[in-house]
Amino acid sequence: MLALSSLAQSPPGLVSRPGETCCTSAVLSSKAASQGNPDSNVESQLDSLIPRPYLLIGPSLGGAGYRPLALLLEVGVNVESRHFVMNADGAYDNDRKTNDNDQPNPKGHDRYLQGTIGFRPTHLPEALRFLGDPAHWYFEAGYRWNQLSTSNYVKGMNRPQFGGAYDVVIRSCSICRRDFSMRIAANYFTAGNDWQNGTHGVEADLIFPTPRENRHWFWRQRTKVYRYYTTVTDPTNIPLTLEQKSHEGTDSSINFGVMYRF
Numbered sequence: 733m734l735a736l737s738s739l740a741q742s743p744p745g746l747v748s749r750p751g752e753t754c755c756t757s758a759v760l761s762s763k764a765a766s767q768g769n770p771d772s773n774v775e776s777q778l779d780s781l782i783p784r785p786y787l788l789i790g791p792s793l794g795g796a797g798y799r800p801l802a803l804l805l806e807v808g809v810n811v812e813s814r815h816f817v818m819n820a821d822g823a824y825d826n827d828r829k830t831n832d833n834d835q836p837n838p839k840g841h842d843r844y845l846q847g848t849i850g851f852r853p854t855h856l857p858e859a860l861r862f863l864g865d866p867a868h869w870y871f872e873a874g875y876r877w878n879q880l881s882t883s884n885y886v887k888g889m890n891r892p893q894f895g896g897a898y899d900v901v902i903r904s905c906s907i908c909r910r911d912f913s914m915r916i917a918a919n920y921f922t923a924g925n926d927w928q929n930g931t932h933g934v935e936a937d938l939i940f941p942t943p944r945e946n947r948h949w950f951w952r953q954r955t956k957v958y959r960y961y962t963t964v965t966d967p968t969n970i971p972l973t974l975e976q977k978s979h980e981g982t983d984s985s986i987n988f989g990v991m992y993r994f
Contacts, residue, residue, distance in 0.1 A: 790989015
């Protein structure tokens, strides 16, 4: 009878636990929402700084003289917390050049290393309030290295990068399991020490669901759009170098696949 009485006194959408009044339930619900919903499936792992390893595999569709289709394998670690987001990964694909003015070039592959650290703001300036909940944003900076190896030559580059991400989460209440979620991320990568081609551009990720959820299976799609110039062959030859740098181009690539986080 007491439990039924408690239920009857609870406002719609709030159910009191045994021994709690409706007011106590309301306070607990409000507290959970203000702390980022630590009891919900969406937010539970944000209380931990323990790195979680992951594995991703999928196809890669390249441009800039690469063959159309390759296979990408990526391994890394991910940290999702209330104030920090950290990622470190290494990847390999079996791509090769088929149109690089240096044929025949029958073999090739790419290797990648990348590390980023991001910060989740607790509030946003008044001018940026239209961006919504600051806890769903993070802003990051990092460094990446990649190396292209072919039968005829090897190119390696180091590049700083910076950007950010937003977590889209749709739920029916503040501590309910999500109905839909995704992460939208973008990073600008600089030319770094790439004196041969000066490649720089934007890399954008879509991840379903958002990695802030305590999940194992994810889908990631990564798109790159970048600018470059014709390969500089002799940097000591100034007229030739200027002529080669005057021939610029824009290209893109995309990879996607299934990611499992342990």
